[in-house]
Amino acid sequence: xxxxxxxxxxxxxxxxxxxxxxxxxxxxxxxxxxxxxxxxxxxxxxxxxxxxxxxxxxxxxxxxxxxxxxxxxxxxxxxxxxxxxxxxxxxxxxxxxxxxxxxxxxxxxxxxxxxxxxxxxxxxxxxxxxxxxxxxxxxxxxxxxxxxxxxxxxxxxxxxxxxxxxxxxxxxxxxxxxxxxxxxxxxxxxxxxxxxxxxxxxxxxxxxxxxxxxxxxxxxxxxxxxxxxxxxxxxxxxxxxxxxxxxxxxxxxxxxxxxxxxxxxxxxxxxxxxxxxxxxxxxxxxxxxxxxxxxxxxxxxxxxxxxxxxxxxxxxxxxxxxxxxxxxxxxxxxxxxxxxxxxxxxxxxxxxxxxxxxxxxxxxxxxxxxxxxxxxxxxxxxxxxxxxxxxxxxxxxxxxxxxxxxxxxxxxxxxxxxxxxxxxxxxxxxxxxxxxxxxxxxxxxxxxxxxxxxxxxxxxxxxxxxxxxxxxxxxxxxxxxxxxxxxxxxxxxxxxxx
Amino acid sequence: xxxxxxxxxxxxxxxxxxxxxxxxxxxxxxxxxxxxxxxxxxxxxxxxxxxxxxxxxxxxxxxxxxxxxxxxxxxxxxxxxxxxxxxxxxxxxxxxxxxxxxxxxxxxxxxxxxxxxxxxxxxxxxxxxxxxxxxxxxxxxxxxxxxxxxxxxxxxxxxxxxxxxxxxxxxxxxxxxxxxxxxxxxxxxxxxxxxxxxxxxxxxxxxxxxxxxxxxxxxxxxxxxxxxxxxxxxxxxxxxxxxxxxxxxxxxxxxxxxxxxxxxxxxxxxxxxxxxxxxxxxxxxxxxxxxxxxxxxxxxxxxxxxxxxxxxxxxxxxxxxxxxxxxxxxxxxxxxxxxxxxxxxxxxxxxxxxxxxxxxxxxxxxxxxxxxxxxxxxxxxxxxxxxxxxxxxxxxxxxxxx
Numbered sequence: 065x066x067x068x069x070x071x072x073x074x075x076x077x078x079x080x081x082x083x084x085x086x087x088x089x090x091x092x093x094x095x096x097x098x099x100x101x102x103x104x105x106x107x108x109x110x111x112x113x114x115x116x117x118x119x120x121x122x123x124x125x126x127x128x129x130x131x132x133x134x135x136x137x138x139x140x141x142x143x144x145x146x147x148x149x150x151x152x153x154x155x156x157x158x159x160x161x162x163x164x165x166x167x168x169x170x171x172x173x174x175x176x177x178x179x180x181x182x183x184x185x186x187x188x189x190x191x192x193x194x195x196x197x198x199x200x201x202x203x204x205x206x207x208x209x210x211x212x213x214x215x216x217x218x219x220x221x222x223x224x225x226x227x228x229x230x231x232x233x234x235x236x237x238x239x240x241x242x243x244x245x246x247x248x249x250x251x252x253x254x255x256x257x258x259x260x261x262x263x264x265x266x267x268x269x270x271x272x273x274x275x276x277x278x279x280x281x282x283x284x285x286x287x288x289x290x291x292x293x294x295x296x297x298x299x300x301x302x303x304x305x306x307x308x309x310x311x312x313x314x315x316x317x318x319x320x321x322x323x324x325x326x327x328x329x330x331x332x333x334x335x336x337x338x339x340x341x342x343x344x345x346x347x348x349x350x351x352x353x354x355x356x357x358x359x360x361x362x363x364x365x366x367x368x369x370x371x372x373x374x375x376x377x378x379x380x381x382x383x384x385x386x387x388x389x390x391x392x393x394x395x396x397x398x399x400x401x402x403x404x405x406x407x408x409x410x411x412x413x414x415x416x417x418x419x420x421x422x423x424x425x426x427x428x429x430x431x432x433x434x435x436x437x438x439x440x441x442x443x444x445x446x447x448x449x450x451x452x453x454x455x456x457x458x459x460x461x462x463x464x465x466x467x468x469x470x471x472x473x474x475x476x477x478x479x480x481x482x483x484x485x486x487x488x489x490x491x492x493x494x495x496x497x498x499x500x501x502x503x504x505x506x507x508x509x510x511x512x513x514x515x516x517x518x519x520x521x522x523x524x525x526x527x528x529x530x531x532x533x534x535x536x537x538x539x540x541x542x543x544x545x546x547x548x549x550x551x552x553x554x555x556x557x558x559x560x561x562x
Numbered sequence: 563x564x565x566x567x568x569x570x571x572x573x574x575x576x577x578x579x580x581x582x583x584x585x586x587x588x589x590x591x592x593x594x595x596x597x598x599x600x601x602x603x604x605x606x607x608x609x610x611x612x613x614x615x616x617x618x619x620x621x622x623x624x625x626x627x628x629x630x631x632x633x634x635x636x637x638x639x640x641x642x643x644x645x646x647x648x649x650x651x652x653x654x655x656x657x658x659x660x661x662x663x664x665x666x667x668x669x670x671x672x673x674x675x676x677x678x679x680x681x682x683x684x685x686x687x688x689x690x691x692x693x694x695x696x697x698x699x700x701x702x703x704x705x706x707x708x709x710x711x712x713x714x715x716x717x718x719x720x721x722x723x724x725x726x727x728x729x730x731x732x733x734x735x736x737x738x739x740x741x742x743x744x745x746x747x748x749x750x751x752x753x754x755x756x757x758x759x760x761x762x763x764x765x766x767x768x769x770x771x772x773x774x775x776x777x778x779x780x781x782x783x784x785x786x787x788x789x790x791x792x793x794x795x796x797x798x799x800x801x802x803x804x805x806x807x808x809x810x811x812x813x814x815x816x817x818x819x820x821x822x823x824x825x826x827x828x829x830x831x832x833x834x835x836x837x838x839x840x841x842x843x844x845x846x847x848x849x850x851x852x853x854x855x856x857x858x859x860x861x862x863x864x865x866x867x868x869x870x871x872x873x874x875x876x877x878x879x880x881x882x883x884x885x886x887x888x889x890x891x892x893x894x895x896x897x898x899x900x901x902x903x904x905x906x907x908x909x910x911x912x913x914x915x916x917x918x919x920x921x922x923x924x925x926x927x928x929x930x931x932x933x934x935x936x937x938x939x940x941x942x943x944x945x946x947x948x949x950x951x952x953x954x955x956x957x958x959x960x961x962x963x964x
Contacts, residue, residue, distance in 0.1 A: 362803065362804065385806075403797045404798070410794070414794060415806055417790050426788060427787070
């Protein structure tokens, strides 16, 4: 891809970017969110069309109009969100769209799938049904799908976001196998250690511009991070030892149904003290959402109790819990956290508009609301085009998150529940948010952190609780464990069972 | 902080809802012209007749405003539900409930009651009837997740048959058995002074009630915590729930208010605009109100004007007959306008594209002028005035170049 330029209204997403990937190479693309990685790959995959520049595959100039063209050229993409039909078998999923004629031969296809699986050591059985296999295996099915279509340029879009540490290691191994067999791999990520582990070269993009192409082996992680962000970054969060106070949140034997009507959380117990951060580690979909929804009142509790500051809140309404001092940074900031079509002013008082000084006798006081909002915007450095009047939907993801965190922290809660507070954010914003969470802890507040990023859990938490299959596997001091041990627990293996 | 101007970045303007609505009206009228041309008539004569029929004397103006009264109130009802994310398609049934309540009170309340008290009672009672009717849909939605479109349509027919039963049972006209007995003028919303002023038109106190309701609804939506609450639920139910707003309660409140507004329309229609109720008639206005709300962009002021516009078309079409143009042309125009309003995204994109290309032309001109001046600043650094001045200069420069 040579001299690619793509403009969207108001921004240049790609400005004269050149990306050259050699045969059999694992090439990483590193950049913050919004740097233009996804746009570049979407152009290669035929989802967007470049305004300028040419794409050459094996030395020949090509025009990729749509994903089908990309397939024909042997370009395949493993998306962040898997595109699989859950009640179909592996083989059915793989041949979908490639059935070949009216009557399809599943046996022949299965045989080919088995061959490919063995050749690249993917260990996938064609007859297994998707919903019965692990997330890591589902991802390998996605990879198989590409290989089945004879793709030899594979794009991996943030492939490790949903995997346990062990699964990540397996994936890295598979990538190495693929490259040894002559496949070219483009790895899109913002995780530096993964790049360090597998990639040969790395193209760094910042604000739509090509910054550098570095040889991974001879470049330090710190240098790559600095190239990505444009300034030196610190990875460690500075934090003093914790001084736990009174118990703030006491969960006892809690069971909660999930949306499918089976128990998503089973007999979960946990105590969180003032001045303490507990990180909840676990693979996505192991009951975290149900647990948080039960604590915040969004979901009905089946059995067990939740006490907050000594009060039983198990069956209280959401508003009552908020009033008692429960702050919640929700997992989905665009669905739950903000009203995207409303201005920041309304969003900043969405929990408190019925209270003084924002309203009296049912009438809103816009001046007070504006003043309060502008205060948050300034204090939390929320950047927006039109200040407090900006629609929330017009803000970048990082600024949306800063606005939510600003709102929750300004309300001065005793317990702050932060679910995936830094998902999809760039390094600068992550640093800022981590600092805020630690500050809350130091002010004697309790923080309950849920994250799928183990780095984040280890960096911030004083204690780590591990959830798997809706059960608490163990709760350990951060200083007394390591990523490997937590990784095993995330897979549901208890201490004694190893 | 006071007096601080928030500097917006230089960019092309965006199409406002007003422009979009006006272009829908324009396109609707243009389509109407085309249809009239197709049957070989003069479109200008047609529109002249419509305006003549609707506005040529005080009586006709009065009739148009009388017709618009219902449309304003129904439009408000539909728009209010819309703001909470609900689609009130049951305005017809709510109208009937308001109408039958008003008609029965008019029949049974003593004639020697003071007028002010009488009016207060019928208005409150019929609004309450509609509120209950709307509340049922809200309740079904909140508790059993029954979609409001289904339940309101169902309730339309429930109201229809209630009216069908109540007219012969309680208020039948002894001479014509399918109609209710005409209400004495003193028990309608008509007022002698309005009737005199507008030469015995159908206009009545309802028009002023409609204006008051426009103001009240605007106030509720913009200034009160209740409005904030309902709008939050409409804009993002999940966020509202997360913030501790009782979503189910909001849905019920919103439907009740929407029902009250529509039944007030029913009262003005059956006990003001007309003075009888007929058996077996579902009022069309309930559905026209959806168009009114859409064209008015769901804002009370927009609804007021779009209702008057639709009122003109509906009242004026009667005069079309003289020209040989079928009166259905007015309905066709309304339908076309609804189409264009519903495709407002296309219209907005059209205007946005136009504004953008104009802006880009100005940008090019501006750059040319800046080059000529040796101004090295970036475009973003310019103020709007500077930008415009440069653009003007650039235009002249480019002309010379050619």
